[in-house]
Amino acid sequence: MEPAYASTSLIEIRDLHRTYCRPDGTVLVAALRDINLTIARGQYVCIMGQSGSGKSTLMNIIGCLDRPTEGRYLLEGEDIANMDDTLLSAIRGRRIGFIFQSFNLIPELTVLENVEVPLFYRGVQKAERRSKAKAVLERVDLSDRLDHRPNQLSGGQQQRVAIARALVGDPSLLLADEPTGNLDTATGDRILKLLDELHAEGRTIMMITHDEAMADRSERVVRLRDGEIESDTAPFATLTHE
Numbered sequence: 001m002e003p004a005y006a007s008t009s010l011i012e013i014r015d016l017h018r019t020y021c022r023p024d025g026t027v028l029v030a031a032l033r034d035i036n037l038t039i040a041r042g043q044y045v046c047i048m049g050q051s052g053s054g055k056s057t058l059m060n061i062i063g064c065l066d067r068p069t070e071g072r073y074l075l076e077g078e079d080i081a082n083m084d085d086t087l088l089s090a091i092r093g094r095r096i097g098f099i100f101q102s103f104n105l106i107p108e109l110t111v112l113e114n115v116e117v118p119l120f121y122r123g124v125q126k127a128e129r130r131s132k133a134k135a136v137l138e139r140v141d142l143s144d145r146l147d148h149r150p151n152q153l154s155g156g157q158q159q160r161v162a163i164a165r166a167l168v169g170d171p172s173l174l175l176a177d178e179p180t181g182n183l184d185t186a187t188g189d190r191i192l193k194l195l196d197e198l199h200a201e202g203r204t205i206m207m208i209t210h211d212e213a214m215a216d217r218s219e220r221v222v223r224l225r226d227g228e229i230e231s232d233t234a235p236f237a238t239l240t241h242e
């Protein structure tokens, strides 16, 4: 028999709207309109669309940095829309691993310390933090750089540290916003290969990109246009419907 959670999608978004309003309450921008999206565990989804189409707004909601104006967002069956900030930030810390275009490492900390940060905020004891951080740094092939500072690393190495930091808390979802945007093509390809491997190991990945080449690589492509889903396709026909 399947365990009970297997029937729950990782992400379920129903009739979601996000509107940015002026201080007087009038609508400034309808950034997301009538979004419906179901993402199963283990999928690798690309969110694509032109600048201003709503990608970051959607990513902020999925990453629990923001809430919908209307509609439902269930993350592992839990409704995010009505959670207060404290609960939302706790959910974010435990379930989402963020990877940014600009790496966002802390310059004063070593590689090892940067990767320990998410565990520190969870109150994990030092010895356990160290051993978990070392393990994920080994996974991204940086065991020989533990005591370096970010500015002593190449861009590709910095992004691998950021990926290790995203992985260290064993999140349900890896959320990557233009992760190769600051890297040259060859280095970017190595990062994409690492993400492919993590997906093959069972990680659920959502990547925001405007790089059309990515569309060939991902098993599912969701295209946004003017705040709406324009298309949702599975190029490799591996999309499982639940």
Ligand SMILES: Nc1ncnc2c1ncn2[C@@H]1O[C@H](COP(=O)(O)OP(=O)(O)O)[C@@H](O)[C@H]1O
Pocket (backbone or CB within 6 Å): 020, 028, 029, 030, 031, 049, 050, 051, 052, 053, 054, 055, 056, 057, 058
């Ligand atoms: N904080 C905000 N306040 C008002 N409008 C915003 C805000 N953030 C984004 N927008 C607007 O919402 C729309 C979608 O933006 P965004 O989600 O950043 O798109 P993308 O990431 O695809 O470029 C754009 O028209 C943008 O100008």
Ligand SMILES: [Mg+2]
Pocket (backbone or CB within 6 Å): 055, 056, 057
């Ligand atoms: Mg954006």
